[in-house]
Amino acid sequence: xxxxxxxxxxxxxxxxxxxxxxxxxxxxxxxxxxxxxxxxxxxxxxxxxxxxxxxxxxxxxxxxxxxxxxxxxxxxxxxxxxxxxxxxxxxxxxxxxxxxxxxxxxxxxxxxxxxxxxxxxxxxxxxxxxxxxxxxxxxxxxxxxxxxxxxxxxxxxxxxxxxxxxxxxxxxxxxxxxxxxxxxxxxxxxxxxxxxxxxxxxxxxxxxxxxxxxxxxxxxxxxxxxxxxxxxxxxxxxxxxxxxxxxxxxxxxxxxxxxxxxxxxxxxxxxxxx
Amino acid sequence: xxxxxxxxxxxxxxxxxxxxxxxxxxxxxxxxxxxxxxxxxxxxxxxxxxxxxxxxxxxxxxxxxxxxxxxxxxxxxxxxxxxxxxxxxxxxxxxxxxxxxxxxxxxxxxxxxxxxxxxxxxxxxxxxxxxxxxxxxxxxxxxxxxxxxxxxxxxxxxxxxxxxxxxxxxxxxxxxxxxxxxxxxxxxxxxxxxxxxxxxxxxxxxxxxxxxxxxxxxxxxxxxxxxxxxxxxxxxxxxxxxxxxxxxxxxxxxxxxxxxxxxxxxxxxxxxxxxxxxxxxxxxxxx
Numbered sequence: 001x002x003x004x005x006x007x008x009x010x011x012x013x014x015x016x017x018x019x020x021x022x023x024x025x026x027x028x029x030x031x032x033x034x035x036x037x038x039x040x041x042x043x044x045x046x047x048x049x050x051x052x053x054x055x056x057x058x059x060x061x062x063x064x065x066x067x068x069x070x071x072x073x074x075x076x077x078x079x080x081x082x083x084x085x086x087x088x089x090x091x092x093x094x095x096x097x098x099x100x101x102x103x104x105x106x107x108x109x110x111x112x113x114x115x116x117x118x119x120x121x122x123x124x125x126x127x128x129x130x131x132x133x134x135x136x137x138x139x140x141x142x143x144x145x146x147x148x149x150x151x152x153x154x155x156x157x158x159x160x161x162x163x164x165x166x167x168x169x170x171x172x173x174x175x176x177x178x179x180x181x182x183x184x185x186x187x188x189x190x191x192x193x194x195x196x197x198x199x200x201x202x203x204x205x206x207x208x209x210x211x212x213x214x215x216x217x218x219x220x221x222x223x224x225x226x227x228x229x230x231x232x233x234x235x236x237x238x239x240x241x242x243x244x245x246x247x248x249x250x251x252x253x254x255x256x257x258x259x260x261x262x263x264x265x266x267x268x269x270x271x272x273x274x
Numbered sequence: 275x276x277x278x279x280x281x282x283x284x285x286x287x288x289x290x291x292x293x294x295x296x297x298x299x300x301x302x303x304x305x306x307x308x309x310x311x312x313x314x315x316x317x318x319x320x321x322x323x324x325x326x327x328x329x330x331x332x333x334x335x336x337x338x339x340x341x342x343x344x345x346x347x348x349x350x351x352x353x354x355x356x357x358x359x360x361x362x363x364x365x366x367x368x369x370x371x372x373x374x375x376x377x378x379x380x381x382x383x384x385x386x387x388x389x390x391x392x393x394x395x396x397x398x399x400x401x402x403x404x405x406x407x408x409x410x411x412x413x414x415x416x417x418x419x420x421x422x423x424x425x426x427x428x429x430x431x432x433x434x435x436x437x438x439x440x441x442x443x444x445x446x447x448x449x450x451x452x453x454x455x456x457x458x459x460x461x462x463x464x465x466x467x468x469x470x471x472x473x474x475x476x477x478x479x480x481x482x483x484x485x486x487x488x489x490x491x492x493x494x495x496x497x498x499x500x501x502x503x504x505x506x507x508x509x510x511x512x513x514x515x516x517x518x519x520x521x522x523x524x525x526x527x528x529x530x531x532x533x534x535x536x537x538x539x540x541x542x543x544x545x546x547x548x549x550x551x552x553x554x555x556x557x558x559x560x561x
Binding site: 021028108145257 | 276281288293305534540544549
């Protein structure tokens, strides 16, 4: 009886928090199918007749087609760059005999303390000279660099947890170091690597400050930036804004829901220990 | 030779970060002593920027708001995240569903969350109207964003909505790694639930908590998106925080030299706090 009661109160607390977390998103999705006048009469309610036209109109007015291409391109390039560099680096730092082992560890740990904000001004100046402002290459390099320390330490924590015996066994069997890396460690690291890819991809998709500063022409902007400028322009039409919000969120939400099991497993394995 | 080849594995990550982040950060030491508009040639002006910083009341207000923000984020998401993670460890069947729902806002872009809550905070449309309808007329016309006393908390609520699920998952990960034999030993010693929480669970998850504290402190100085999207620092500077103030100085007022010294001051404080926390951690405060 007592445990049934505590069970119930636990689900009440969790359920209320779940509503707070999910209701704003639900309101946005439902309102994306209502007309502007309907929404202004009451923020919460079912569409009397679903207005699918909202999607077509917002897609065209917001030039979302090219924005999606930009976001996907930038997101893939950044996350691949980060994972490729960091998988090698974290493997070398934990399993191989390298020069400056302590230096590199200390460097990446203290790198976490540099506020990314502080580098924007000098970086903008240098990138302008190099012609990298308002280019995809420029923003990919910046976002990859900013994501390196955190994800490197995340992968390092995972590799540290793998017993040395595994690779030693592989080496006795005649594997080279590189073979041991690709055929023993990488397969083990699959969930954590996909977690890192997802974290970086989501962060890139949602990134605002650097993207908004370094990508200035509409043709180059990402989906989130399109949304920001779109809502500034059509701020009076709430239906368009909810619809555009849904379109911006949909791909990233689908990706998360699709990968969430391996994603949360990855978080559990990597963990964060400085 | 082999050692050299192995070291090359670290170089791509190192070089990318060093040239894009560390090197530009170092140039702040130079720019912070100059009068510079970000385009022309920086002119050396000795300590002018630094004395100006000491007298700049708007900057002091921004720092005050940043500290309030930091305190909010050092308490609310960490306590809520830990509390919910503890509840979830006792939930077997529906744990996955709750985890997914609580984490969901983390993937919502700041531009969308900001705009969405601006609509909810709108006095003529959103929450204020619902208050009115259920008879709380005093709260009927309230503008959460327009009110100087409420605006900072209203914006912080949105950022927290987005953030605490992430904290919760990290806490849950830490709780899963707690050595079960320690709990069993404590039970044999006759320790109650609260005692076990304080002397077994907390010390075991302390590394995660310390890391989150560090992220929060540094993150507070980096917070930009939600404030910029929702209020741009207004009304009357009530939500101005370090990052938005520096951004305005450098990109709107073209006081890039001054902005560099503000960035450097903030950056050095972050490094100092960070090193202090790491020393504490090394000394074994977690035990």
